[in-house]
Amino acid sequence: MRRPGVGAAIATAALLALTACAAAEPSGPPPPRPVRDCNLTMIPKNTDNPYFAAVRTGMVDAQRELGGDLSFVGPAAGDVTGQIQRIQSGRQRGSCVIGISAVDSSAVAPALDAARADGSRVISYDADVSDGSRGLFVNMATADELGRAQFEILARAMGNTGEFGIVSSQSTAEVTNGWIDVMIAQLDEAEYSGMRLVRTSYGDDDAKKSYDAAVALLRAHPNLRGIMAPTPIAMEASVKAATDLGVADRVVVTGLGNPGNQAELLKTGQVPAYVLWSPRDLGYLTYYAAAAYTAGEITGRAGETFAAGRLGRKTIGPGGEVVMGHPITFTQDNVDRYLHDFETTG
Known part of the structure; x- marks a missing residue:
């Protein structure tokens, strides 16, 4: 998320005030509606x-199997004001479901609460909101698995010793912050006692800001041996920063990567390995979960199950969380096998 200037801050405040004034406690869950009769508003962090x-x-993929009207709309760059505007547009359309990957989990809550009060069912995917503002969260994998998988690549490449820094996305991104918490906890284990985290910076999922954060990190810490970048934008920006400063031969960069447009980072050896999941499957599962939710087949209670097409049956866990599966570690040897999961047509 870009830090808003004064004008953006005023606009955000105005939007929040409008939604707060309009919100009311929902009298009960909206009546079930089959997805084929529904509009579903799905809001990403950014469309670019x-x-x-x-x-x-x-x-x-899922819409073709189940029907329904999909509106996949969001700000071009990670912008909370833009997300709030799309929530309000979905509310005005009478969307059966509003789904969001939140830039700021707290800032979007009033708009989501207002949409729920008007009868929309709210879910989150990829990046959660407060569980009081949604019924379901479709997660890629557990925070523990994702944090450990990324950290272990970095630790192995650094030989479990030396200084490293983190260049993350937004400081308000709860899911990413959860991974970082897991990484920091790993440092308490004896085998990683030789590693030291020197700084956590935030690039707001913006290429230039992430690059600048990586450059500042490298210049401030000349003994740095690694950069953890738990977002594909920050990872590519950090690789470029290390290359431009002439330290790529001694600074390891890893984290989350996107094989759809970053396979060459693995094939050229610029990154030893990176972690992700199938974003295509995440979108597919999110649509199936939304369809089951709006049809009244599930309510978000732990233990409920629903059919998720090619992904089989899924079970809702505590806090309304649906976990898709396990993280995938991509290397130069396996990355080509997964490119179908990163196709951007449909």
């Missing part, structure tokens, strides 16, 4: 991002 283009492809 190959990752979310692949998520949309998965949603279109």
